[in-house]
Amino acid sequence: MRRRTAFVAGVVAMATLLSGCDFSVYSLPLPGGAKIKGPSYTVTVEFTDVLDLVPKSTVKVDDVTVGTVEKVWLDGFVAKVRVKLPKSLELPDNARATIRQTSLLGEKFVSLAPPGGTEKPRGKLENGELIPLSRTTSNVEVEEVLSALSLLLNGGGVAQLQIITQELNKALTGNEPAIRSVLTQLNTFVGTLDTNRQKIVTAITAVDALAKKLNAQKATLATAIDSLPKSIKTLDQQRAALVKTLQALATLGNTATRVITASQKDLVANLKSLYPVLTKLAEAGENLPKSLELLLTYPFPDAAADAVQGDFTNLVITLDVDTQKALKGLLGLNLPTVGPTALPTANLSLPFRNSPKFPPKSGGLPPLPLPTGTATSCITLLGLPVCTPTLNRPAFDPDLAKALMPGMVK
Known part of the structure; x- marks a missing residue:
């Protein structure tokens, strides 16, 4: 009894202590x-x-x-x-x-x-x-693993494994060649994918780069998509005109086809006629461009401009006068010819300048030395023909002669 009383007293004291203190x-x-x-x-x-x-x-x-x-x-x-x-x-x-x-x-x-x-x-x-x-x-947690395992074993997929196996046996029985062929094709397909693995990776990388560019242009694409309905509406409003244009193009095509078909023989004939001309032009070769160079400076070559030095032109005129012809031209006299020549022939050389600012002075200027010409160029002076050589650097200018001697040169 004493021990029980002591134990109860201890428990009560402990309970009192716990109830009176904040204990955890x-x-x-x-x-x-x-x-x-x-x-x-x-x-x-x-x-x-x-x-x-x-x-x-x-x-x-x-x-x-x-x-x-x-x-x-x-x-x-x-x-x-x-x-x-x-x-x-x-x-x-x-x-x-x-x-x-x-x-x-x-x-x-x-x-x-x-x-x-x-x-x-x-x-x-x-x-x-x-x-x-x-x-x-x-x-x-281990508890989670055991719980998942118990779910699988108790009413889970384990009980259905036998049914799955039986159904697979039924499906595969008698279809072995087809299944073997499918597996072979699958093996070939997987092998091809493995062979082209790098190309597939490259293609995926390119698609990724394209997606990044599209994402960068997202605002532009959104604007274009927003504008697309207006464009379609405009096309719809112009549909009649577009149809009419296409019909006109169809009519033009039919007409052009008829014209080409009708003029086919003439076109072939014209091309055959042009063939000799084109052939000769091809044979002309470098001569044609050279003749075009002479066309703008005729009768002088294209180097005639080299004879002009500043405001001067080197010009030498050789005046070959036949007295008998001169008298006949001026007076209308027809003198008889005595001996080899009836009257003497004069040879006169006259230098000229190419500027009205410098008219010929009294006594004239000494003639400038020029290279020998290979052809002649003639004018009428005082009713007489005057011929000058056409030089490698031509010096004769009819307009200049008319300016210097008005009324004397025709």
Whole structure:
């Protein structure tokens, strides 16, 4: 009786103590998170499911215990976990958090790690910051695996495997050649795809580049598509005119066909007639361009302009006078011829300048030396023919002679 009374008294005292104090089981010294001595900071982590994670669980970095879980609570449909870390621990601002297990049936803990893959660490994780759902995950639990296995075994697909096997046997029986042919063609198809793998990759890359260019021109394409209804409306309004134009083109085509058909023989004959002319032109070769050069300076060659030096023209006139012909021309006298020649013939050389600013002075100018000509050019002076040689550098200009001796040169 004394022992029972003492036990009851102890229980009552314990109950009184618990009811009179703010006591929680988490305040007891339970095993788990690391004891942090010195400055620390807290970080809140969001999870879609914390499983059976409890306060006092450990927080690890690279499988080394560095902190502890202070609090776990539910905020809407998101589970939040507040962890306590030592001030000496530096983590990037984009760190990731994962709920893992120490072993197959071990305890849960929060694992913190820098970002992986192509993402580079940036910044520094500070006190009171939040690691959102986009950077948190949780490993698959043994309970989930066993639950999925039990679902498969109890009324799942295992019971249907026999039916599937029987149906496959029925479908394949008697169709072995066709199935073998399908497999052969499939093997050939896959082999062809593997052979052209690089071309397929190139084509996909080109399509990707095209898609990028189209995306860059998205505004232009949108404007064009927005303008397309107006263009179609304009075409619809001009449909009658377009139809009439096409009909006129059809009529023109028919007419042109009839004309060409009717004039086919004449056209062939004209082409045959042009053949000799074109042949001769081809045979003329370089002579035709050279004759065109002489056409603009006839009767002088195209080098006649070289005889003009500034405002001077080198000109020498040889006056060959037949006295008998002169008297006959001037007086109308027909004198008899005595001996080889009735009267002497005079030969006169006259130099001229090519500018009215410099008229001939008394006594004249000494003749300039010129190369010997190969042909003659004639004018009528005082009723008498006057001939001059056409030089390699021609010096004779009829307009100049008329300007210098008006009324004397025809």
